[in-house]
Amino acid sequence: MQASMPAIILMTVGVAALGSWRLSATGTSNQAHETGKNTRVAISQTLPRMDGDHLEAKAIEVTYQPGASSPAHSHPCPVLAYVAQGTIRSQVNDEPERVYKVGETFYEAPNGVHRVSANASQTEPAKLIAFFVCDHEGPITVAIPASKQTNHK
Numbered sequence: 001m002q003a004s005m006p007a008i009i010l011m012t013v014g015v016a017a018l019g020s021w022r023l024s025a026t027g028t029s030n031q032a033h034e035t036g037k038n039t040r041v042a043i044s045q046t047l048p049r050m051d052g053d054h055l056e057a058k059a060i061e062v063t064y065q066p067g068a069s070s071p072a073h074s075h076p077c078p079v080l081a082y083v084a085q086g087t088i089r090s091q092v093n094d095e096p097e098r099v100y101k102v103g104e105t106f107y108e109a110p111n112g113v114h115r116v117s118a119n120a121s122q123t124e125p126a127k128l129i130a131f132f133v134c135d136h137e138g139p140i141t142v143a144i145p146a147s148k149q150t151n152h153k
Contacts, residue, residue, distance in 0.1 A: 058132045058140060062117075064088070065125055069118030072144040077134035079108040086126030091116035100128075113144055 062070075064086075081090075083100045091097040092112040099120045100106055108114065119126040132140050 054135055056134050060130045061127060062130055063125060063127045064119035066119060067122045073114050074111055074142045074144055075108060075132065075140060076110055076138060076142060077132045077140060078110050080131040081106050082129045084127045084129055086124050087120035088126050088128050089116050089118045089120045
Protein backbone atom coordinates (compact mmCIF):
# COMPACT_ATOMS: atom_id res chain seq x y z
CA MET A 1 0.00 0.00 0.00
CA GLN A 2 1.39 3.40 -0.96
CA ALA A 3 1.51 6.11 1.74
CA SER A 4 -0.57 9.26 1.22
CA MET A 5 1.04 12.70 1.16
CA PRO A 6 -0.20 13.61 4.70
CA ALA A 7 1.28 10.39 6.05
CA ILE A 8 4.57 11.10 4.27
CA ILE A 9 4.66 14.63 5.73
CA LEU A 10 4.03 13.31 9.25
CA MET A 11 6.60 10.53 8.85
CA THR A 12 9.11 13.14 7.71
CA VAL A 13 8.33 15.23 10.78
CA GLY A 14 8.81 12.10 12.90
CA VAL A 15 12.20 11.34 11.39
CA ALA A 16 13.25 14.92 12.10
CA ALA A 17 11.98 14.60 15.68
CA LEU A 18 13.83 11.34 16.21
CA GLY A 19 17.00 12.74 14.66
CA SER A 20 17.13 15.89 16.75
CA TRP A 21 14.81 14.84 19.64
CA ARG A 22 12.85 18.03 19.30
CA LEU A 23 11.40 20.25 16.63
CA SER A 24 11.84 23.99 16.54
CA ALA A 25 8.77 26.15 17.04
CA THR A 26 8.40 27.96 13.73
CA GLY A 27 4.62 27.93 13.46
CA THR A 28 2.59 26.38 10.67
CA SER A 29 3.25 28.83 7.87
CA ASN A 30 3.75 27.64 4.31
CA GLN A 31 7.46 27.43 3.71
CA ALA A 32 9.17 26.13 0.58
CA HIS A 33 11.47 23.19 1.15
CA GLU A 34 14.95 23.82 -0.16
CA THR A 35 14.74 20.97 -2.68
CA GLY A 36 11.19 21.30 -3.99
CA LYS A 37 8.39 23.71 -4.64
CA ASN A 38 5.60 21.30 -3.68
CA THR A 39 6.39 20.84 -0.01
CA ARG A 40 5.48 22.80 3.09
CA VAL A 41 6.01 22.54 6.81
CA ALA A 42 2.62 21.26 7.93
CA ILE A 43 3.42 21.69 11.63
CA SER A 44 6.47 22.44 13.71
CA GLN A 45 6.29 22.22 17.47
CA THR A 46 8.84 22.19 20.27
CA LEU A 47 8.40 18.91 22.14
CA PRO A 48 8.61 18.60 25.92
CA ARG A 49 11.84 17.29 27.44
CA MET A 50 12.01 13.57 26.79
CA ASP A 51 14.23 10.64 27.68
CA GLY A 52 16.08 10.02 24.42
CA ASP A 53 17.05 6.46 25.31
CA HIS A 54 13.75 4.93 24.19
CA LEU A 55 11.94 7.14 21.68
CA GLU A 56 9.16 5.62 19.65
CA ALA A 57 7.08 7.30 16.95
CA LYS A 58 3.67 6.11 15.81
CA ALA A 59 1.40 7.45 13.08
CA ILE A 60 -2.23 6.48 13.73
CA GLU A 61 -4.99 7.00 11.18
CA VAL A 62 -8.29 7.93 12.88
CA THR A 63 -11.45 7.78 10.76
CA TYR A 64 -14.77 9.23 11.94
CA GLN A 65 -18.00 8.36 10.18
CA PRO A 66 -20.49 11.26 9.77
CA GLY A 67 -21.44 12.64 13.18
CA ALA A 68 -19.16 10.21 15.05
CA SER A 69 -16.94 11.15 18.00
CA SER A 70 -14.54 9.68 20.53
CA PRO A 71 -15.18 9.69 24.28
CA ALA A 72 -13.06 12.04 26.38
CA HIS A 73 -9.49 10.79 26.58
CA SER A 74 -5.89 11.76 27.18
CA HIS A 75 -2.57 10.96 25.51
CA PRO A 76 0.50 10.48 27.75
CA CYS A 77 2.76 11.51 24.82
CA PRO A 78 2.81 14.64 22.65
CA VAL A 79 0.59 14.44 19.56
CA LEU A 80 0.90 16.18 16.19
CA ALA A 81 -2.31 15.83 14.17
CA TYR A 82 -3.01 16.40 10.47
CA VAL A 83 -6.55 16.49 9.04
CA ALA A 84 -6.47 14.30 5.93
CA GLN A 85 -10.20 14.33 5.07
CA GLY A 86 -13.29 16.28 6.09
CA THR A 87 -13.46 18.48 9.19
CA ILE A 88 -12.57 17.63 12.78
CA ARG A 89 -13.91 19.27 15.95
CA SER A 90 -11.41 19.29 18.80
CA GLN A 91 -11.09 20.67 22.31
CA VAL A 92 -8.25 19.98 24.74
CA ASN A 93 -8.52 21.00 28.40
CA ASP A 94 -10.36 24.31 28.76
CA GLU A 95 -9.16 25.72 25.43
CA PRO A 96 -11.93 26.83 23.05
CA GLU A 97 -13.35 24.15 20.75
CA ARG A 98 -11.97 24.46 17.21
CA VAL A 99 -12.85 23.02 13.82
CA TYR A 100 -9.93 21.91 11.64
CA LYS A 101 -10.22 21.44 7.87
CA VAL A 102 -8.26 19.29 5.42
CA GLY A 103 -4.56 20.20 5.50
CA GLU A 104 -4.73 21.90 8.90
CA THR A 105 -2.75 20.67 11.87
CA PHE A 106 -2.82 20.88 15.63
CA TYR A 107 -0.69 19.90 18.62
CA GLU A 108 -1.71 18.26 21.88
CA ALA A 109 0.63 18.44 24.86
CA PRO A 110 1.04 15.24 26.90
CA ASN A 111 -1.68 14.39 29.41
CA GLY A 112 -4.17 17.04 28.31
CA VAL A 113 -7.84 16.08 28.54
CA HIS A 114 -9.14 15.77 24.98
CA ARG A 115 -12.76 16.67 25.78
CA VAL A 116 -13.97 16.84 22.15
CA SER A 117 -12.68 14.77 19.23
CA ALA A 118 -15.36 14.45 16.57
CA ASN A 119 -16.34 14.67 12.96
CA ALA A 120 -17.75 18.17 12.44
CA SER A 121 -19.97 16.92 9.60
CA GLN A 122 -23.19 14.94 9.89
CA THR A 123 -22.98 13.85 6.22
CA GLU A 124 -19.29 13.33 5.26
CA PRO A 125 -16.58 11.13 6.82
CA ALA A 126 -13.47 12.69 8.35
CA LYS A 127 -9.95 11.37 8.85
CA LEU A 128 -6.91 12.58 10.75
CA ILE A 129 -3.39 11.28 11.10
CA ALA A 130 -2.20 11.44 14.71
CA PHE A 131 1.56 11.27 15.10
CA PHE A 132 2.78 10.29 18.58
CA VAL A 133 6.35 10.67 19.86
CA CYS A 134 6.76 8.70 23.08
CA ASP A 135 9.74 8.09 25.33
CA HIS A 136 8.15 5.32 27.37
CA GLU A 137 6.09 2.19 26.85
CA GLY A 138 2.39 2.26 27.52
CA PRO A 139 -0.91 3.03 25.88
CA ILE A 140 -1.13 5.99 23.51
CA THR A 141 -4.70 6.76 24.61
CA VAL A 142 -6.08 6.71 28.16
CA ALA A 143 -9.80 6.92 29.04
CA ILE A 144 -10.88 9.81 31.27
CA PRO A 145 -13.17 9.05 34.23
CA ALA A 146 -16.66 10.54 33.83
CA SER A 147 -16.05 12.85 36.81
CA LYS A 148 -13.23 14.62 34.89
CA GLN A 149 -14.88 14.78 31.44
CA THR A 150 -16.79 18.07 31.79
CA ASN A 151 -15.35 21.56 31.46
CA HIS A 152 -14.46 23.25 34.73
CA LYS A 153 -14.87 26.92 33.81
